[in-house]
Amino acid sequence: MAGLFPLMGFLIIALFYRLVPSLLPGGLAFWLLYAIGAIVLARHVARLTGLKGLADCGAHAHYGWLRNVRVGFLMGFFMWAIMYVCFGRLSIDVYGAPEYGQQAGWTSALQLPVWLLAPLLYEWLIRGYLYAQLGSRLSAAPFVLLTSSLCALEQAWSTGLDGREALLAFASGLPLGYLLYRTGSIWLSAGLHAGMRLVEEGMRLATNSGDGLWQLGAPVAPLVAAACLLAGARMLLKRCRINVASPTLKNGKLRK
Secondary structure: OOOOHHHHHHHHHHHHHHHHHHHHHOOOHHHHHHHHHHHHHHHHHHHHHHOHHOOOOHHOOOOOOHHHHHHHHHHHHHHHHHHHHHHHOOOHHHHOOOOOOHHHOOOHHHHHHHHHHHHHHHHHHHHHHHHHHHOOOHHHHHHHHHHHHHHHHHHHHHHOHHHHHHHHHHHHHHHHHHHHHHHHHOOHHHHHHHHHHHHHHHHHHHHHOOOOOOOOOOOOOHHHHHHHHHHHHHHHHHHOOOOOOOOOOOOOOOOO
């Protein structure tokens, strides 16, 4: 029975994250108010479900956290841009938060802060919450698969993704969950998510399209994308100096 409380907490945070933006008028100020409300709600939910607070969700201001954001952003931006070149264009509806700026009819200049901040909010409140609840109970593979599945399911339910788009949401979440698990903090995965999101939004504006279709309609496309991102993430952790949340991980080392 106790195991239901973390799941209920996840559902409450995800519902607020997905549904509230569609009820608000356009404007960056309203989005920032929404983000503050989401953080306050998630803080209370975290405490009610056995956590100390949002610090448990991976938002540790550890040494080198800002560098992790930059490294993750560059990796996500360039690797996702290569995916576009290789597999065709994707819609913004395929992965990430509901496109609040598009719903509200914002200009692209006003959407830019949201494109960069929304992935950070998602990784902190959604995937970070799952990490706080499950990270100490599961090994890497089960954690990555379970969290990617839950995130894809909540996106599919709340935004109406079809099977192909839900598969891409699942595949895109694999490297994000992997980096979060290995480093113990959200910064590397948040930077990766922001880089991917910026490419998606840029391609949507460049092509004036939002149909969410891969030119390669087969499911192999998102699976190949996930495999490339996972390989890139593993290489990144091996080749680059990546800082971890040492208060969370033993001896400040990457988890296996």
